[in-house]
Amino acid sequence: xxxxxxxxxxxxxxxxxxxxxxxxxxxxxxxxxxxxxxxxxxxxxxxxxxxxxxxxxxxxxxxxxxxxxxxxxxxxxxxxxxxxxxxxxxxxxxxxxxxxxxxxxxxxxxxxxxxxxxxxxxxxxxxxxxxxxxxxxxxxxxxxxxxxx
Amino acid sequence: xxxxxxxxxxxxxxxxxxxxxxxxxxxxxxxxxxxxxxxxxxxxxxxxxxxxxxxxxxxxxxxxxxxxxxxxxxxxxxxxxx
Numbered sequence: 001x002x003x004x005x006x007x008x009x010x011x012x013x014x015x016x017x018x019x020x021x022x023x024x025x026x027x028x029x030x031x032x033x034x035x036x037x038x039x040x041x042x043x044x045x046x047x048x049x050x051x052x053x054x055x056x057x058x059x060x061x062x063x064x065x066x067x068x069x070x071x072x073x074x075x076x077x078x079x080x081x082x083x084x085x086x087x088x089x090x091x092x093x094x095x096x097x098x099x100x101x102x103x104x105x106x107x108x109x110x111x112x113x114x115x116x117x118x119x120x121x122x123x124x125x126x127x128x129x130x131x132x133x134x135x136x137x138x139x140x141x142x143x144x145x146x147x148x149x
Numbered sequence: 150x151x152x153x154x155x156x157x158x159x160x161x162x163x164x165x166x167x168x169x170x171x172x173x174x175x176x177x178x179x180x181x182x183x184x185x186x187x188x189x190x191x192x193x194x195x196x197x198x199x200x201x202x203x204x205x206x207x208x209x210x211x212x213x214x215x216x217x218x219x220x221x222x223x224x225x226x227x228x229x230x231x
Contacts, residue, residue, distance in 0.1 A: 031231055050230070051156065051157055052230075053154075053156055053204075053207070053223060053225070055207050056204055056207035056208075056223070059207055059208075081230060081231075092231070093230070093231050113231060116230060116231045117228075117229075117230060117231040118228065119209070119228065120228060120230050120231070121156070121204075121225065121228055121230070122228055122229065122230025122231070123156065123157035123158070123225070123226065123228060123229050123230070124229045124230070125157075134157060134158040134161075134226070134229075135229045136227075136229070137226070137227030137228065137229050138229075
């Protein structure tokens, strides 16, 4: 199941929803807005704003989940990504994978996150006291995605 | 007509979230990019530095990807979700 939404999500509820079949192993990941104190004039991070490409983002996430399903034997997969403004400490993304065994569940969860971070059309904008600034893509994310042969 | 869209920082810099363009003589993403870059200024800076990505009909595209009348073409910076 893939959802893009403004509303917050409940990890415990999503975990329960995930466990229907093939639940020997369940791995979940939550990505949140990290606190970022600033020593400079710009001020501490207050919130992130998440933009997406309606239509393409859903297709991209489905494609990533399909690829994970082809590589590993999976039961349920849930990907939830929020859009709009999210304050520091807030939840951004959830990935849950259920499988018969832990190897597949761990690998698939990491694969989905690595590919989401490099291929899913979302863009983050930071809000600080000084104003707003778009986040730059990280080289380390591309490297992580490239690990998956 | 091509339905062209701009996202995120690219949109802010060129001050446009999208436009309809005649497809005359434009057969690929690369040719569309060059046409837009001819506007000069921020258009040339943003579209010719190799950083921004493109999609055609909501699939990732390269410079060689063909475009045809009625297609949706999007330009956007490297993604930063998750």
